[in-house]
Amino acid sequence: MIAMPRQMANAGTEFQARAPDLGAAGLDVTIASESVRRACGDVPLFERVLSAGLDADAVAREDRQRALDLVAWAAWRSGALSLRDDALRRLDAASLDVQRAAAAAVLRVPLEHLEEFCTRQAHDRYWWPGRSDANGYVCSVGGFRGLGGAWIRPPERVARLSEAGAFAVLVAEEWWRLDSDVWGSHLTLLGADAPASLAGSDADAGADDGVRLVISDDTHLAWLHVQDR
Incomplete structure (x- = not known):
């Protein structure tokens, strides 16, 4: 998309x-x-x-x-x-x-x-008036490095971090940190060790706030999506 x-x-x-x-x-x-x-x-x-x-x-x-x-x-x-x-x-x-x-x-x-x-x-860092027009998608991150993106392979795993707006993404045996909100997203390479602030299970299964970081094995992008509730 x-x-x-x-x-x-x-x-x-x-x-x-x-x-x-x-x-x-x-x-x-x-x-x-x-x-x-x-x-x-x-x-x-x-x-x-x-x-x-x-x-x-x-x-x-x-x-x-x-x-x-x-x-x-x-x-x-x-x-x-x-x-x-x-x-x-x-x-x-x-x-x-x-x-x-x-x-x-x-x-x-x-x-x-x-x-x-x-x-x-104050409680939804990803909201703006046009989010419904984007079907709940807030941003895409990563991308193929050969075309100016960040990653050499599609992401393999995502996990929620304890800090607001933060995720960990595993790509090619290295962890990346994603910080994000409605206006911006920033990736930082962390290295091979899993971050200490992992909040628990994989975040691609969803969370109570409806925020997901969606990945697939056929794309180098990860999509941040919010399900309105």
Whole structure:
């Protein structure tokens, strides 16, 4: 169904390619972009959604605190998973209508769904308004290394880790760690030893929250799927 690794929330989303300028707010976008890169985010996407937020809140171009809010939301939206908690705190604190409109513009969540998005993210890190349109699929990860992916063989086993959004995947006798949420996914090679934080049995059998990492012996991809309940 999905040829290459991707986040389904990005499918069909158009972003204006434009380099943002936050110099008047005392922020260096080049430094921010490098921080996003180190956090495994997509830098072009970060800059595009940040520009969308500035279009929705022009005051943020000169207001450092509001600019920092936009940077945090844009970094998370671009797949920098380590910014998730900070971005959600800033969403909770956003009270002005213009700030919430800017957050919706950055996240590409319709403004009328922003409150629901924030509420659901508290207990479902994979929810966005279009998930049902994707038949519950959130992302695909891995892929054939010869075509730019991560793995030389199809994954053989998946297991749930104790940390939120984390899985272990066994591929060619090596374990990989997957960290994931609605906007981003990141694979880290762990090596031959099974991770100490394995939560128990294989996760491909499903879990109480309906989240599965689905694998097959005829593809190098693993699909993260959520069954709504």
